[in-house]
Amino acid sequence: MNDTASRPTAHPLVRHGKVGVLLVNLGTPDGTDYTSMRRYLKEFLTDTRVIEWPKIAWYPILFGIVLNTRPGKVGKAYESIWNNDLNESFLRTYTRNQSEKMAAALSGHPQVVVDWAMRYGQPSIASRLAHLQKEGCERILVFPLYPQYAAATTATVNDKAFETLLKMRWQPALRTVPPYHDDPAYIEALAVSIEKHFAGLDWEPERLLTSFHGIPKNYFEKGDPYYCQCQKTARLLRERLGWPEERLVVTFQSRFGPEEWLQPYTDKTVEKLAKEGLRRIAVINPGFVSDCLETLEEIAGEAGEIFLHNGGEKFTHIPCLNDSPEGMAVLETVVRRELAGWI
Structure with missing residues (x-):
């Protein structure tokens, strides 16, 4: 057989x-x-x-x-x-x-x-x-x-x-x-996108906000590394750009519910900067790979309105890296x- x-x-x-x-x-x-x-x-x-x-x-x-x-x-x-x-x-x-x-x-x-x-x-x-x-x-x-x-x-x-x-x-x-929050290729791409965007403006932003999506503060306290990684991204980006520490500010957006989230909050910071006399700011969203509701509507739209309503004069949103080269x-x-x- x-x-x-x-x-x-x-x-x-x-x-x-x-x-x-x-x-x-x-x-x-x-x-x-x-x-x-x-x-x-x-x-x-x-x-x-x-x-x-x-x-x-x-x-x-x-x-x-x-x-x-x-x-x-x-x-x-x-x-x-x-x-x-x-x-x-x-x-x-x-x-x-x-x-x-x-x-x-x-x-x-x-x-x-x-x-x-x-x-x-x-x-x-x-x-x-x-x-x-x-x-x-x-x-x-x-x-x-x-x-x-x-x-x-x-x-x-x-x-x-x-x-x-x-x-x-x-x-x-x-x-x-x-x-890959600290990957040299990622930091370089963010820096180049900022430099290209600034080069296309006829004015100079006094401050750049790096607005990351927030998480509840207690998630961080339980051991989530997100906050620390956001801070490292911002520090490496600032060093790559060769800027003084005060020119680049880390903020957090998109909070939901009654509990405390990571601070400082983006919307409150935008309002505060305008009231303190800053007239020209830019915002980038390094934690978002693609533009979406939170970047286009919440930042390019709402945050810009808050800044201008409170005395700011120039506001610009730097697009996410998206599918760019x-x-x-x-x-x-x-x-x-x-x-x-x-x-």
């Missing part, structure tokens, strides 16, 4: 030998309407990495108040910065562009497949990991697009990726990208380093 006749053979359609790269950003609603916003906010605000309150205390507030009142308000904010040409948020536009440009940059390695996902909303991490596996990716690099590590951002991306593996029979090997150089540098040994 021929023993080989009874042996199972590999399915001819099973692909293998590929290496995947998955770029993951925070997320975006599918539209600005109430239903889309509520669905997005529900997924975001039920994440226990984001809101660490006990569910018994948080859920009555979330489902009784927040998810009934906030979708309309946030939807209007998204409408003001929506990419109407593509009918999507700019975060989705830039993340897709980053994925496509990364694929082009790595085209010399035909075994590499690049894709993108969102932690909240679509396309989901689970769906894109499944897609990469079907494409034959036996090894996948998951890249949370956050230069500074925070449990509410980086960790929740990693959580979702590993949660997806729990349901896979044939798991790919997985690597996750560590924070400088921004892509940073992402490519990190990806190539983290793929070492795989390609």
Whole structure:
């Protein structure tokens, strides 16, 4: 009897030998309407990495108040910065562009497949990991697009990726990208973007605010390294620019709820500087890889209005690195380093 006749053979359609790269950003609603916003906010605000309150205390507030009142308000904010040409948020536009440009940059390695996902909303991490596996990716690099590590951002991306593996029979090997807040390529790209932006102005900013997304102060006290990494990014950036310490100020934005968050707050600092007599300021968001609601509406829009309303004369927002050559150089540098040994 021929023993080989009874042996199972590999399915001819099973692909293998590929290496995947998955770029993951925070997320975006599918539209600005109430239903889309509520669905997005529900997924975001039920994440226990984001809101660490006990569910018994948080859920009555979330489902009784927040998810009934906030979708309309946030939807209007998204409408003001929506990419109407593509009918999507700019975060989705830039993340897709980053994925496509990364694929082009790595085209010399035909075994590499690049894709993108969102932690909240679509396309989901689970769906894109499944897609990469079907494409034959036996090894996948998951890249949370956050230069500074925070449990509410980086960790929740990693959580979702590993949660997806729990349901896979044939798991790919997985690597996750560590924070790159002090990477020379990242600091250089930020500095170049500032220098280019300033060169295009017919006035000189007296102060530059580096506005990072905030986290509750107690998250930092529990051991989250985010605050320290933001401070290091700002210090290295100031040193690279050759500026005195007082010209570059670290602030934190986007607080939510009644508890204390990391300070100083961006909006309060902008108001204070104007009232103290500063007339020309610039703001950059080093912790955001792509422009989004928090940069375009909250900073370029609201913060600028606060400054001018309180006596300021000139305000400018420096765009995020997005899919610019400088921004892509940073992402490519990190990806190539983290793929070492795989390609």
